Amino acid sequence: xxxxxxxxxxxxxxxxxxxxVPENLWDKCPSCTKMxxxxxxxxxxxxxxxxxxxxxxxxxxxxxxxxxxxxxTCIELPKTATDPLRFRDQKKYSDRLKDARDKxxxxxxIVVAHGTIGRLPVVIxxxxxxFMGGSMGIAVGEGLVAAAKLATLQQATLIAIPSSGGxxxxxxILSLMQLPRTVIAAxxxxxxxxxxxxxxxxxxxxxxxxxFAMLGDIAIAEPGAVIGFAGARVIEETIREKLPAGxxxxxxxxxxxxxxxxxxxxxxxxxxIRTLKLILxxxxxxxxxxxxxxxxxxxxxxxxxx
Amino acid sequence: MTHYLDFEKPIAELEGKIEELRRLxxxxxxxxxxxxxxxxxxxxxxxxxxxxxLTAWQKVQVARHPERPHFVxxxxxxxxxxxxxxxxxxxxxxxxxxxxxxxxAGYSCVILGNEKGADTDDRVKRNFGMARPEGYRKAQRLMKxxxxxxxxxxxxxxxxxAYPGIDAEARGQAEAIAxxxxxxxxxxxxxxxxxxxxxxSGGAIAIAAANRVLMLEHSIxxxxxxxGCASILWRSAEQAKEAAEALRLTAQDLLKLGVIDSIVPExxxxxxRDRGRTIQAVGxxxxxxxxxxxxxxxxxxxxxxxxxxxxxxxxxL
Ligand SMILES: [Zn+2]
Numbered sequence: 203x204x205x206x207x208x209x210x211x212x213x214x215x216x217x218x219x220x221x222x223v224p225e226n227l228w229d230k231c232p233s234c235t236k237m238x239x240x241x242x243x244x245x246x247x248x249x250x251x252x253x254x255x256x257x258x259x260x261x262x263x264x265x266x267x268x269x270x271x272x273x274x275t276c277i278e279l280p281k282t283a284t285d286p287l288r289f290r291d292q293k294k295y296s297d298r299l300k301d302a303r304d305k306x307x308x309x310x311x312i313v314v315a316h317g318t319i320g321r322l323p324v325v326i327x328x329x330x331x332x333f334m335g336g337s338m339g340i341a342v343g344e345g346l347v348a349a350a351k352l353a354t355l356q357q358a359t360l361i362a363i364p365s366s367g368g369x370x371x372x373x374x375i376l377s378l379m380q381l382p383r384t385v386i387a388a389x390x391x392x393x394x395x396x397x398x399x400x401x402x403x404x405x406x407x408x409x410x411x412x413x414f415a416m417l418g419d420i421a422i423a424e425p426g427a428v429i430g431f432a433g434a435r436v437i438e439e440t441i442r443e444k445l446p447a448g449x450x451x452x453x454x455x456x457x458x459x460x461x462x463x464x465x466x467x468x469x470x471x472x473x474x475i476r477t478l479k480l481i482l483x484x485x486x487x488x489x490x491x492x493x494x495x496x497x498x499x500x501x502x503x504x505x506x507x508x
Numbered sequence: 509m510t511h512y513l514d515f516e517k518p519i520a521e522l523e524g525k526i527e528e529l530r531r532l533x534x535x536x537x538x539x540x541x542x543x544x545x546x547x548x549x550x551x552x553x554x555x556x557x558x559x560x561x562l563t564a565w566q567k568v569q570v571a572r573h574p575e576r577p578h579f580v581x582x583x584x585x586x587x588x589x590x591x592x593x594x595x596x597x598x599x600x601x602x603x604x605x606x607x608x609x610x611x612x613a614g615y616s617c618v619i620l621g622n623e624k625g626a627d628t629d630d631r632v633k634r635n636f637g638m639a640r641p642e643g644y645r646k647a648q649r650l651m652k653x654x655x656x657x658x659x660x661x662x663x664x665x666x667x668x669x670a671y672p673g674i675d676a677e678a679r680g681q682a683e684a685i686a687x688x689x690x691x692x693x694x695x696x697x698x699x700x701x702x703x704x705x706x707x708x709s710g711g712a713i714a715i716a717a718a719n720r721v722l723m724l725e726h727s728i729x730x731x732x733x734x735x736g737c738a739s740i741l742w743r744s745a746e747q748a749k750e751a752a753e754a755l756r757l758t759a760q761d762l763l764k765l766g767v768i769d770s771i772v773p774e775x776x777x778x779x780x781r782d783r784g785r786t787i788q789a790v791g792x793x794x795x796x797x798x799x800x801x802x803x804x805x806x807x808x809x810x811x812x813x814x815x816x817x818x819x820x821x822x823x824x825l
Contacts, residue, residue: 392656419653420593459595459602459642476589477609479616481657485802486614 231255233426247467256424256467258404260306261313261330264363268326268471274317279309280348282340287374295372302333310341311366314349316356320475322482323358325349329365329403329410336366338410339373343380346414350387354394359478362388363401364415368408377409384414392419397481399474402429402452402461420477421461422470423452429460511780513569515558519777522551555777562726564752568734570726571705575780577787579606579621579664582704585784586612586791587619593653595646599679602643604635604671605715607650612662613795615802618654620647620715621664624705637706638671641684644714648684651691658806660698660798663715664790668733670711685714692717693814696806700797702772702790703727703759704779719813720797721767723759724790725774729767730757756825766823769797 227240233255243250247267248257259267266272289295303309311333316325327349329336346362353360369377391398400418404427412431423429430450438445448454452464465473512520526547529540562570570576583590587610594601607620622639625631654661670681692699692715701718707729723729732740734752739745762768772793775782801809 395656397657416597419656421595456594457601459597459600459646461595462593463591473591477591480589480591480609480611481616481659484616484657484659486611 229257232257249467254425254466256404256426258331258365259467260332261308261328261363264328264403265313265315265317265326267467268361268474269315269317269319269324270321274315274326276313276315277348277352279312279314279341280344282344284341285372286340286376287372289372289374291372298334298372306330306333308333310345311336311338311370312342312345314345314352316352316358319359319361319471320478322475322478323356324361324478325353325356325358326361326363328363331365331405334370336364336410337368337370337377338366338380338384339370339377340380342366342370343377343383346380346384346387350390353391353396357394357396359397359399359482360388360391361399361401361474362414362418363403364406364410365403366407366410367405368410381409381413385417388414388417397478399477401470401474402427402455404428407431407433407450416460419481421463422473423455423461423464424467424470425452425464427452429455511574513566513573515566515569519551519554519558522547522554526551552776555781559726559774559777563749564728564755564758565734565749567726567758568728568748568752570778570780571728573778573780575783576705577779577783578626579623579666579704580626581783582621582664582787582790583608583610583619585787588614589616593646593650596642596649598642598645600640600642602635602639602646603633604637604667605639605643605647607646609659612791612798615660615795615798617660617662617798618650619662619664620650622667622711622715624666624668635671637667638669638708639667639711640671640673640676641679641681644670644681644684644688647715648688648691651688651695654697655695658697660700660802661695661718662794662798663699663701663718665701665703665707665712665716665729666705666727667708667711668706669708670714685710688714689717693817694810696810698798698801698804698809699813700794700801702794703729703768704790708733717813717817719801719809719816720769722770722772722790722793722797723762723768724772724779724786725759726778727759728752728757729759729762730755761825764825766820 228237229240229243230237231250231252233250234253236252238250248259250257265274284299285296308330311330312327313330314327318324327346350360369380388398397419399420400415402415402421402423404424406415406427406429408431411429428450429452434445434450452461455461456464526544529544532540590608590610592606592608604622606623609616609618622637623634624637625634651661670685699718700720701716702722704724705727709731712729734748734755735745737751737755738747742751759768759771763771772789775785779786
């Protein structure tokens with residue numbers, strides 16, 4: 203319990219926070235390049251209404267779409283060392299961090315929240331790609347470890363939603379060490395007999411793909427997401443060959459045995475609910491269940507017309 | 509268009525006559541109900557006599573009948589909230605061996621099954637029901653998932669056998685089947701398997717080392733196909749009929765041998781003549797067996813499963 207009070211101190215934040223985006227702007231679909239009215243794109247869960255391309259989602263928006271009634275409680279991420287290597291490239295890492303924080307309003311590239319989905323307790327750890335490409339450093343690793351601890355404490359399902367280019371180079375070897383740390387987090391949830399579900403969003407690559415993201419009991423991918431270890435450009439430069447169309451996309455992974463299903467964002471919540479209930483509520487709730495499915499759905503529910 | 513097997517010739521002729529009469533009626537408005545009734549009872553009599561004493565070879569033909577219900581038909585009719593789960597996390601997704609979670613009679617189960625395919629394209633996609641190592645590795649993964657969440661496992665077997673190909677060998681077909689069986693025998697959850705068509709050797713037992721093994725009345729289960737056996741032991745595939753008899757591959761013989769636990773009766777004239785009733789009968793039998801097993805201690809389920817297989821071979825025909 204000490205850990206809970208010291209570390210995460212659940213803090214109810216504004217649940218459905220409206221971001222201040224001008225409502226009359228147009229977005230351009232990166233896939234079909236058609237223009238989409240901003241409000242329409244948001245209303246469609248950032249799925250292009252023309253071509254079905256799934257654009258990236260902010261972590262908080264994902265949480266809203268998945269949790270019951272769009273409500274959830276974010277936990278404060280544990281304090282970790284910032285810029286342990288005093289790293290600088292063209293810019294100081296500490297400055298990059300500050301910029302990312304100002305830009306996203308998040309403390310790092312992961313948001314951890316708890317709530318219910320289909321009335322079942324769930325902890326979600328969702329990546330925010332806008333925060334330095336969703337890269338995984340100490341804080342993100344710590345976020346996943348905290349999420350796993352919270353899930354076991356609450357006897358909840360853990361859902362991880364990576365959207366990340368990989369490990370955060372600016373933290374050097376310490377970001378690489380987040381691979382085993384997040385693997386341990388995933389294993390702790392599994393060892394507690396709780397489901398660990400991964401929803402692979404665009405992109406899931408590098409060290410993030412090669413750790414907790416590939417260890418889900420159930421692996422769901424969003425359509426068209428780039429999922430893989432090495433970047434396409436690195437592979438092309440190494441093998442000096444053009445890569446096949448659709449390489450490292452969700453559908454390619456499905457075909458190659460790496461994910462259970464590719465699910466449209468509009469069906470994601472229902473799919474998660476159905477899967478969780480199948481796993482966690484295995485016995486029938488009613489006394490007598492007919493063996494054959496009823497011919498007409500809802501025929502029994504609607505009752506006599508009189 | 510009904511597909512008739514060679515021994516069904518007399519039935520085909522009678523049903524042809526009925527068809528013709530019906531066409532006449534609609535043309536001329538003649539009442540031929542009596543004649544149709546008379547012919548129909550002849551058909552039933554023929555079916556009863558033919559299907560009452562099918563030879564082993566005839567059962568092979570019935571088990572492979574193109575209109576016999578397949579795995580996907582069972583899922584469609586029996587399983588609620590069907591959620592297919594794909595992939596072995598190693599190499600590929602094998603469409604010849606389907607797996608997923610769904611509810612049978614309300615109970616959430618992991619369901620596995622071979623699928624031969626419905627039409628030419630589908631049959632090619634599903635490799636005629638012959639799984640590669642990735643299929644068996646997916647089955648392993650899903651059985652482990654079932655074990656983790658204490659979900660019963662149901663397997664519907666219908667395969668000519670595991671795929672005999674270079675790629676399958678290169679990826680360790682034998683290891684994949686062996687490991688699959690190892691997990692069948694290790695899981696601590698209720699496990700019911702049903703042979704619904706062909707139980708082709710290692711490709712079948714890989715997902716059928718279960719607490720209860722059921723067989724449809726005219727399905728077959730064998731260490732080798734009669735053709736394969738004939739070409740090895742008779743040095744000619746022509747002797748498949750003799751081989752089928754010798755192999756004792758019928759449900760009735762296997763029950764006597766203690767290899768299976770019960771037989772699910774098929775409708776008159778075989779599963780293909782009443783697909784709906786066949787599917788329901790299998791569903792009811794599987795659900796009944798599951799209900800008997802659910803609630804039993806996991807360790808006991810595993811021990812009894814192992815003991816059952818250890819007993820096999822200690823009793824002949
Ligand atoms: Zn588009």
